[in-house]
Amino acid sequence: MLNIRYEKTATPKELPAKNDPLKFGTIFTDHMFVMDYETVKGWHDARIIPYQPISLDPSAMVFHYGQEMFEGLKAYKTEDGRVLLFRPNKNIERANNTNRRICIPEIPEEDFLQAIKEVVKTDEAWIPTKPGTSLYIRPFIIATDPFLGVRPSDTYKFIIILSPVGAYYPEGLDPVKIWIEDEYVRAVKGGIGEAKTGANYVASLKSQVKAHEEGYSQVLWLDGVNRKYIEEVGAMNIFFKIDGKIVTPVLNGSILPGVTRDSVICLCKEWGLPVEERKIDIAEIKKAYEDGTLEEVFGSGTAAVISPVGQLRWEDTIMQVRDGGIGEYSQKLYDTITGIQLGKEKDILGWTVEV
Amino acid sequence: MLNIRYEKTATPKELPAKNDPLKFGTIFTDHMFVMDYETVKGWHDARIIPYQPISLDPSAMVFHYGQEMFEGLKAYKTEDGRVLLFRPNKNIERANNTNRRICIPEIPEEDFLQAIKEVVKTDEAWIPTKPGTSLYIRPFIIATDPFLGVRPSDTYKFIIILSPVGAYYPEGLDPVKIWIEDEYVRAVKGGIGEAKTGANYVASLKSQVKAHEEGYSQVLWLDGVNRKYIEEVGAMNIFFKIDGKIVTPVLNGSILPGVTRDSVICLCKEWGLPVEERKIDIAEIKKAYEDGTLEEVFGSGTAAVISPVGQLRWEDTIMQVRDGGIGEYSQKLYDTITGIQLGKEKDILGWTVEV
Incomplete structure (x- = not known):
């Protein structure tokens, strides 16, 4: 005390x-x-x-x-x-x-x-x-x-x-465009990528500037070893809904263990939705996009809570997710989490602490 | 101006x-x-x-x-x-x-x-x-x-x-013991390892503490992708003399391009010694040690100028270099560079700038 x-x-x-x-x-x-x-x-x-x-x-x-x-x-x-x-x-x-x-x-x-x-x-x-x-x-x-x-x-x-x-999205949820980085690396296994320290943010600046110049608001990082497994978005963790399942990169030591990430996983499981935390090859996402099984993409973080992703760009491939629209679970997760945060939804998982 | x-x-x-x-x-x-x-x-x-x-x-x-x-x-x-x-x-x-x-x-x-x-x-x-x-x-x-x-x-x-x-080695050159890190990683290609920024130093602290506890004064980093190619020592670049040749890791984007490193390479070439800047597998160093062709190991940096290395530890292998003594070229490089810095040796390469 x-x-x-x-x-x-x-x-x-x-x-x-x-x-x-x-x-x-x-x-x-x-x-x-x-x-x-x-x-x-x-x-x-x-x-x-x-x-x-x-x-x-x-x-x-x-x-x-x-x-x-x-x-x-x-x-x-x-x-x-x-x-x-x-x-x-x-x-x-x-x-x-x-x-x-x-x-x-x-x-x-x-x-x-x-x-x-x-x-x-x-x-x-x-x-x-x-x-x-x-x-x-x-x-x-x-x-x-x-x-x-x-x-x-x-x-x-x-x-x-x-x-x-203020509200992150004053006009309601607004899908973002994300640049998948293939030149620079944020962190690597054995390094400090899972620590919330300035080093990981300074390492992201140059890529962020490049993405902004290309008209993208955020950068999605790939792993530093194979340069093909999906990691995170610097300010957010990332989720994919593929063929009815929620898929997100497993905590491997080089990505930040987000509190909102954990909340999303808990809620999806609560709702009976299958959740897989595992390695995700960017080629798998491209294939799901081409197959038509990439149903939703969204980020999770403290600032925006849930950020629907409307477009992903990887090298020369532009993936337009849901024609840029908001997915069902992006909206439902956003409404539920912000509802709990504001004391409007029942806090069944005991997440809020009164000051 | x-x-x-x-x-x-x-x-x-x-x-x-x-x-x-x-x-x-x-x-x-x-x-x-x-x-x-x-x-x-x-x-x-x-x-x-x-x-x-x-x-x-x-x-x-x-x-x-x-x-x-x-x-x-x-x-x-x-x-x-x-x-x-x-x-x-x-x-x-x-x-x-x-x-x-x-x-x-x-x-x-x-x-x-x-x-x-x-x-x-x-x-x-x-x-x-x-x-x-x-x-x-x-x-x-x-x-x-x-x-x-x-x-x-x-x-x-x-x-x-x-x-x-003060003098880095008040009693004259003193060989150091170096711990080769096999768990943590300092930097990776595509990251910011070649930039002189705090991120690379904060990433090194935990390993440094561990090495100190084991009785080693510095950490030698391996690359973050294959975890076997030699990178640098945080405060120094590293050189090996193997079978008459000077060998040092090539500047690959994840190690710091040291000014003393460059000076060592210039002087060795000036003296007609073969210099190789290339990838060095830690297994090659172990083999040279076992063969008896590992003639000298030393670090280069602004603080100590030249640091002879008396011992390297990699996993369970302890390599005692020159029975812990100072190598001929370690001494000669130290004397020449500090001689030029102090204006005692002729500055044939035009390195000093008068204030």
């Missing part, structure tokens, strides 16, 4: 206007949670303080050797005024998996959850209520030793910032 | 004592170079200011998505009082290769060199003079947009800090 020190802001910011589109990740609330780590003291000095700049020595390790991790989850305001988190323990468990992989000291799960709850409670007034909006929660840890040698840092900062975010 | 603004420190620090061991990367000089980037203005506001903390919004992209790069080179004080840089244009060229790979705007080569020269000149008094010491120069760039979306940043800071460093 953390003993959190509070320092409330003396100059609260104005809340965003009701009709503000709340562009993702650009507006931040009045407070932040901060906790420090030193080898001798462990994690200490938990505090909720006014949102403010971080001041670090120019030699701080995070600027040089990328020892940093983050998580992303959301808080929702229900119609009857409760504040719900969606499966926060899955994020916390994954955070500590990331920490172990990149040599950052773990944070006790109950302390992590307490920190999230307390800072969300502090800035509860910032949770937007328009349909599709939510309060995005960004916990992250950075290595702060002022030292240019390469080794795990002895000091860290754990910070949680909050950002009210 | 940069128009550099100067703000000299009002409170100069005390210079390190003559007998200070100058532990690598822990002591910093009085000043730093800083330059900002914005999409509209480009690189601007070049300045040399007192060494001071960097203040960034908690949402600054460098804390989340790893968009950061660095370089490392050294300045030396010659016996007749000149200040020499060693092949700075190779570092600058590599810096811009890194920039292109991770979508950071390039810095004109002449501006980059001017910035290094000016900041070194400003803190010239900090260049140590004891044998083996030097002034380590650390240029780096960080992404500073206060934005949680994943894309290349629109704003950056380019910073150069300086650190007087």
Whole structure:
């Protein structure tokens, strides 16, 4: 149990206007949670303080050797005024998996959850209520030793910032176009692809820029060894509905184990739909497309929840999925998950946690 | 040509004592170079200011998505009082290769060199003079947009800090023990292994910790696809002398193109020694060891210049190279390169640049 020190802001910011589109990740609330780590003291000095700049020595390790991790989850305001988190323990468990992989000291799960709850409670007034909006929660840890040698840092900062975010699809679900990358690689088995750390995102930038120039909004990665097995979409995991079955790449060590991915699998099984987690050769997708058995393609992630995919491009092949329309299960999964998140659907799987 | 603004420190620090061991990367000089980037203005506001903390919004992209790069080179004080840089244009060229790979705007080569020269000149008094010491120069760039979306940043800071460093081997060259990693992978073809960015270093930490626990000082990486071709040692490139020939892994896109690596190759060719840059199967090294044709193993890097390798461990095989002693070429390369760096040896290849 953390003993959190509070320092409330003396100059609260104005809340965003009701009709503000709340562009993702650009507006931040009045407070932040901060906790420090030193080898001798462990994690200490938990505090909720006014949102403010971080001041670090120019030699701080995070600027040089990328020892940093983050998580992303959301808080929702229900119609009857409760504040719900969606499966926060899955994020916390994954955070500590990331920490172990990149040599950052773990944070006790109950302390992590307490920190999230307390800072969300502090800035509860910032949770937007328009349909599709939510309060995005960004916990992250950075290595702060002022030292240019390469080794795990002895000091860290754990910070949680909050950002009210608008509906990902203000006009309702909107299918995206996806570029299948055949030149660059995001991660490889034995590497850190399953950790939520900056390294995997910086590795994706060049390909993302190329895809945007070609008119595609996201990149689908293939594996780094055989360059043919489907991995993930950087910001999302990917699902295919082929001949009545839901198929998704198995967690192989180089893809991120998404919380929404897990939720999709649980719900599909709940609904009696066959789900296969396995290796998927991109040639299999092309064949299913040509056979007419590729019934749906969609991505899953915290930001958009479910993203129907309307087009896939692999080398010179353009696969138009469902003529660009939204699939039955894409819509049903989106409605069910957002329904649970907002407290409108019955939470039969016990996923929500009240703040 | 940069128009550099100067703000000299009002409170100069005390210079390190003559007998200070100058532990690598822990002591910093009085000043730093800083330059900002914005999409509209480009690189601007070049300045040399007192060494001071960097203040960034908690949402600054460098804390989340790893968009950061660095370089490392050294300045030396010659016996007749000149200040020499060693092949700075190779570092600058590599810096811009890194920039292109991770979508950071390039810095004109002449501006980059001017910035290094000016900041070194400003803190010239900090260049140590004891044998083996030097002034380590650390240029780096960080992404500073206060934005949680994943894309290349629109704003950056380019910073150069300086650190007087002691002799890597105060008692003379000292062979190291190296662990050949067979579980984790540093980088893969198509990834960012040839870029000097934090991602490659954070990926190496866990293996480094494991090797240290086993009594090994460094990790030798194998390729991520076949898990058998030799890549590099994280902080160094690697060379083998087998049956009279110098052999080193070819630059394949996943290893760092070291400046000292290139210098070693140039000198060996100058001396008429056959040099092969090619794929090297770890099994070939084991066979050469068993045959008695593995004559020398050494690493090359800016920090240690040349590191003789006394032992290699691959799975259960321990290869004792030269009974742990220093090879003829390891010593000769070390003496020649450090001789050129310090202005004692004739600089026949035109490698040094006077500040």
